[in-house]
Amino acid sequence: MKYPKTQFAKAFHEGDRVSSPFLIKYSAVMTGKTGKPYMNVVLTDKTGDVEARIFDNVPKYHSQAVKDTYVQVEGNAQTFNGRIQILIKDLTVLREDEVAAEEYVPVTTLNPEKLYAELKEKILSMKDPYYKALMEAIFIEDEEIAAKVKKAPAAKSMHHAYPVGLLEHVVSIFNILEFLAKHYEPYINRDLLLLGGLMHDLGKIWELQYEKTTDYTTEGRLIGHLVMGVELIEKKVRELESKPGRLPGPFPTDHRLLSKHMVLAHHGKLEYGSPKEPACIEALIVHMIDDLDSKVNAIRVFTELDNATGSWTLLNRQFERFFYKPEWARKTPNGQ
Numbered sequence: 001m002k003y004p005k006t007q008f009a010k011a012f013h014e015g016d017r018v019s020s021p022f023l024i025k026y027s028a029v030m031t032g033k034t035g036k037p038y039m040n041v042v043l044t045d046k047t048g049d050v051e052a053r054i055f056d057n058v059p060k061y062h063s064q065a066v067k068d069t070y071v072q073v074e075g076n077a078q079t080f081n082g083r084i085q086i087l088i089k090d091l092t093v094l095r096e097d098e099v100a101a102e103e104y105v106p107v108t109t110l111n112p113e114k115l116y117a118e119l120k121e122k123i124l125s126m127k128d129p130y131y132k133a134l135m136e137a138i139f140i141e142d143e144e145i146a147a148k149v150k151k152a153p154a155a156k157s158m159h160h161a162y163p164v165g166l167l168e169h170v171v172s173i174f175n176i177l178e179f180l181a182k183h184y185e186p187y188i189n190r191d192l193l194l195l196g197g198l199m200h201d202l203g204k205i206w207e208l209q210y211e212k213t214t215d216y217t218t219e220g221r222l223i224g225h226l227v228m229g230v231e232l233i234e235k236k237v238r239e240l241e242s243k244p245g246r247l248p249g250p251f252p253t254d255h256r257l258l259s260k261h262m263v264l265a266h267h268g269k270l271e272y273g274s275p276k277e278p279a280c281i282e283a284l285i286v287h288m289i290d291d292l293d294s295k296v297n298a299i300r301v302f303t304e305l306d307n308a309t310g311s312w313t314l315l316n317r318q319f320e321r322f323f324y325k326p327e328w329a330r331k332t333p334n335g336q
């Protein structure tokens with residue numbers, strides 16, 4: 001028997017009684033001011049997340065309210081600091097076959113096959129035989145990479161944090177890069193610029209795990225997507241060089257270094273995790289367009305999911321400001 005999904009994370013109002021299954025995205029035991037333990041929980045489903053608290057029977061629920069577990073939640077919705085929070089009264093762990101898994105992954109209207117076809121088309125339009133061969137080896141000839149790119153989100157929470165988000169981000173970026181390559185012709189190397197757009201975040205397919213909820217992998221925490229991207233470039237260049245006749249000549253040193261630099265410099269500043277600051281125009285452009293595309297997406301999604309009624313959103317903690325809501329994002333007091 002499947003537990004029917006009757007209520008959704010983004011549709012609660014103050015005073016609602018809660019009785020519905022959810023997937024646990026995060027849980028932690030905290031200590032209150034009186035020294036009594038309580039639990040901080042984030043419940044999720046296809047509409048998004050809602051915060052929850054457990055104040056009673058913490059030792060009992062501690063072992064049940066575990067990340068990536070489906071649970072039937074009984075409780076009430078209340079407002080705390082202007083945000084909806086579920087006060088959990090009871091919780092039952094559900095088996096995987098008791099829920100319809102598609103109700104718990106964010107819905108995406110993105111078409112990964114169509115986006116991937118656009119990505120391939122761009123690669124096939126590259127002129128430089130070395131950059132082109134490297135991109136073909138990674139995105140066209142490596143099936144494991146293609147399969148992961150068609151699924152991965154671009155982040156855990158900051159931007160494009162939903163299935164296929166990484167591919168959406170990459171395709172969006174390289175359409176802008178294509179325009180800029182023409183705009184700044186002949187001072188820009190178009191193929192290097194596109195390579196930067198394609199490669200900059202590719203390490204995220206291994207930095208994150210995204211089977212149910214999204215989180216960092218051990219490799220992601222210890223190495224990170226910049227270094228993972230560079231390692232992949234080195235590995236693929238060596239493989240290409242070992243195949244007789246695959247390249248017109250030895251992979252040029254400057255191509256090898258510049259490809260890696262595009263990945264290493266894309267966070268722009270040392271304090272944002274870049275081991276190198278952009279040292280060529282192409283790397284600077286990729287950094288700035290990456291920053292632009294991720295911010296535009298983050299604000300769009302935040303505005304779309306925001307529950308506040310009226311013309312202003314609740315406080316956005318990432319940007320530390322309120323955003324003015326356009327007509328399409330406004331909600332009436334009854335949540336329609």
Ligand SMILES: [Fe+2]
Nearest residue numbers: 200201225266
């Ligand atoms: Fe990045």
Ligand SMILES: [Fe+2]
Nearest residue numbers: 169200201290
């Ligand atoms: Fe990015």
